[in-house]
Amino acid sequence: MIKQDNATIIWNRSLAGTVYSMGLTCSSAYQSAVPGQFVMVQTNKDLQPLLRRPFSISSIVGNQQLPKAIELLYKVVGKGTGRLSGLKPGQQLSLLGPLGKGFAIDPRRQTHYLAAGGIGVAPIRFLAQYMKSIGIDTSCIRVFIGGQSQDDLLCQADFEALGIRATITTDDGSAGDQCLITDPLAQAVQKHPPDMVYACGPRGMLACVAGIARQYNVACQVSIETMMACGIGACLGCAVQLSQEGQSYLHACLDGPVFDAKLLAL
């Protein structure tokens, strides 16, 4: 159920470079939160910037029955995220959520490949934690994390702590192989096709992941970003172009942000 809460910041710290982790108190509305869902955050009560900003839920602290806090991972890219990075524990933020449709997870499926590009790791980490919590054997999950440099490789230790094998790459070779994350993913999909690929990252990466999945006939879900004004289906600003010409648009905040990759024109 969607609620607006005045959440209190519990922590707000830099993880690496311009990426921050923020913990926010949350209401019982987040009992039902699933990976891939997001929140709309008012970054400044003074309306500078005017619109709320969307962020994926990157983990839930406490257990699903009694959620204590949600964690956001964010990269400072402009006004709103810049303003967030300066906030201190104890300050309040208006939070609207949980929003959207998350990843569809079928526990009967055998193997799961997760792919994250840069800050796209945020929902992927929640996905991994959630999969473990519903009893999926984490040795059947693999994660592929790509970034521009070492600073962008986030949460590797979190995945490993869950018992998930992580493969990393960077554009500049500062950690892991110097290549795109889709290279090792393509090899792995070819060798051991999983039952599902789940991905979040830049558009180009998602297009490539969707291509790999199509090539090897593997199901694939992607979490995408669009401009959003409301996050709740009221403005129709978040239209998403579909792969089939002439179809009406879907809306990222209602029908997504997670979509079956086959549906989208990526």
Place this chain on the structure above:
Amino acid sequence: MTTCDLSVNIGGLELKNPVLTASGTFGYAKEFETIFDLNRLGGIIVKGLSLMPSKGNAPPRIVETSCGMLNAIGLENAGLDAFISDKLPFLKNLKTPVLANIYGTGIEAYAELAARLNDIEGISAIEVNISCPNVKEGGIAFGANASTAGKVTEAVRKNYQGPLIVKLSPNVTDITCIAKSVQDSGADAVSLINTITAMAVDIHTRRPKLANITGGLSGPAIKPVAVRMVWQTAQAINIPIIGVGGIMTAGDALEFIIAGASAVQVGTANFVNPLAAIEIIEGIEAYLAQQSLTSVRSLIGCLQV
């Protein structure tokens, strides 16, 4: 606290308070159901409705600007039949008036929409959006000149018995001429303003930020323009005016009322703060109490110049 009378009458439409939600910014109200009690609103104006389904414009459809936003949604909606079967049952059960906002690509389409809405239960009034392009007349907006604005109003009036509100476009040389024309053609009230045509350019790609190239500016940036137009229009006509444009707080709403609006609509603010409309109602009530006024009606058009 003494209880203040917030009720107003807009061309025959009784509202328990003067705060409505603006078309296209409040979906079909159900989107806000879990956030607050919808029945507290003075009224709800639903997303623009056409006879046939309309897909809307390609993305990107919105972009933020200084103190505002541009949108080029392109009036996406599922059409009248889908509205009646999927959205109306929920709206009918609300204890606050629901207004349909309609648009067409020709005068006949407006007339037919009006006729069909006249016969259905659960819609308390219609608001006619005349800011959309007139396909037959080379795509110039119906609201861009007094004669076509009057013709649309007449056509709708003929087929609709309930309160008829015409929503005026600010993209005109003299909004008071259009207001007079729709008044003479049978409108019971006018609402203003719709968004201001605008655009934004991405200097890195050297392309427009909206796929549609131009869009409509809304939010705090347009409030002074809207207040000015409400004030000028209030001098020119004698049917009620609903003020719209950049209202974020009760203070903003009161500016419009003092300038001559009998009610207001809250638009972009619903995105920023979904409780905005409720906070505005409470704020108006607090202002009346603090000023020892018993009715909001005594404020309408009380501007001293």
